[in-house]
Amino acid sequence: MAGDKNYNKEFVHLARIALSGRQQDVQLFLQRIAKRAADSELSSALVELLRKQPTRSSPLRRTAEAALPVDTDSRFQLLRIEEHPDLPHEPVYTEVVSKTLGRIVDERKHLSSLLEAQLEPTKTILFTGPPGVGKTLAARWMAREMGRPLLILDLSAVMSSYLGRTGANLRHVLDYAKSIDCILLLDELDAIAKRRDDSGEIGELKRLVTVLLQQLDDWPSSGVLVAATNHAELLDPAVWRRFDEIVEFDLPHREAAKVFIQSIIKNTSSKIDDWADILSIALEDCSYSDIERKINGVRRAAAINGKNLDDHFPSLLRLDEKTKQDKIDVAVQLVSSGLVTQRRAHELTGVARDTIRERLKGIENSG
Template sequence: MDSGSKLRKLIASYGDKEEFLRAAEEIIEEEELKRNNLLARDLRNMLYRPNSSINSFKSLKIPVDNERRLPLLEIKKFKKDWTDLVVTTKIRNSLESIIEENNKREILSVYGLKPKQTLLFFGPPGCGKTLTAQVLSGILGYPMVYIRFDGVISSYLGETAGNLRKIFDFIRDGRWIIFFDEFDVIGKQRDDPFEHGEMKRVVNNFLQMIDNHSSESIIICATNHQHLLDPALWRRFDDIILFDIPNKENRIKLIKRNLRSVRTTSMDYHLLADNMKGMSPADIEMVCLNAIKRNILDNKGTISMDDINKQLSNQKKRITYQKNYIKLKD
């Protein structure tokens, strides 16, 4: 029986559990004969152990911190795709390569190779690191495991490393996007004189966990303070991606994307992009969203350049306040 006939048999058997299982087994056995052992294993796991399915993750037991009983992670599902993301061509190419490698992992495995699974996203805040992780989650269909550092970091000796071990034990089965935001919290340099011995042990433990990581999940670590990271951590990542302030072309795309749901008039996107030079995607989004909200509250039909420029002025003041506060704090 050819592959087409087996698939027709599988679909036709929907509703009859026993017949469905037999048809599915025939397909799996055929993949095994083709030496697609990784694919065959995945299909069999999905068939008989569906606990890693995106539809059943809510029933999973979330690991908690022993000290305060706080959850160590959250599981989220995203339906985002490329239309939600504005990045440079270089970043887009890197992400497409990561997606292709993980979608074709069984081909790579034939040659003893693995796809890129450990990624470092770094750069200024508000430049798309979290959004990119969500887009990867949506495109690959992997639920996101968002690590909660308020639960991971413990005052008890050895407990923080233990919490990290619980997380790695949890992700051992299934395919996930594991997102460590503000990664510098646990990835600081071990020779930092201001860090105590416990955090140095945490870095050592994390290095060992990364080295021994054998699941099919993708680990993404994101930081705004890459200079704080221990040098040994950089070598553990399969790919390192810088998310920087957008250029003019991407600033125009961001403005248009954020205003796509409203009517606009007399909009000079090139001038707006020039006036938004140095702003992050998050800053540009806030300018546009504030203009939209003001437009709705004032019951206006369209958004003009003046509306955008008023909110742009407010956002620039906010950025200045923030920079001055950081200087005073330092």
């Protein structure tokens, strides 16, 4: 009898979420049943059914049924949708970050294998790190690789002027994202997920954390939620525990900066590798966005006055805070690659010409 009651309860729950039209929740429920089923034949049948579930042409197929969420006061749309995310350039990350992102994408490409092993893919991910290190770009890359649209939550829109509506706005966005095959990016998560023991925050903002925690717990495994923050120290401790994966993005190290610089100055100079080496030293400790901004600045200047780009790159060599060895390395490479004269290298780096000549002679002798 107890078994019949449990069966009836499960059936009613399935009927309820099916009638609500939330396909993702139906799929998640069936995955759970497949895991718990004592009948191996039933479990295998459900796994096979999930594996063969029909796909449709557009991941945004439900938009006609579920209107885009808007703020109830301003009527502004709360989400920005990139159905086919466009990357300005390929991302350059550390080996650890690259492997983690690749694994998450790979899980989605082999979802049937995970289901057969009664496992769920990574569904909630937290990106942390300073501004400009590629967190949003990583979300776009994942969406492109998975063939899914990217939905970006505009936190300035969700924070309603009537603060009491903010929780409702957040629920609308998350419920909508659950209903379609997409990647949802919650940017600047710290704006709505601050520590609940922060005495400076009013009650409504604290309640937003509770709303978010409930939604994270209920996120369907068929969807992907990515949250990003520049201020990880502000997050409520309970938020950290809700994410399946935490990915830490750092400022690019010298080799990563070199690869990135090569990617954005390709076809602009005959000395790409030399300039990439030199600029990776000069622009070390800059974020990817800062590096791109600085280089695009000199590219614009070159385009406007018609001069060769090689004549403008030296303006990026701000070496005052660099070590003596870094300055020597830059000076020697500038001369050895034929980019400038010894006199000009001295003017740009402050390194004595005698030192430059001595190092060049050492290179020649070692060669």
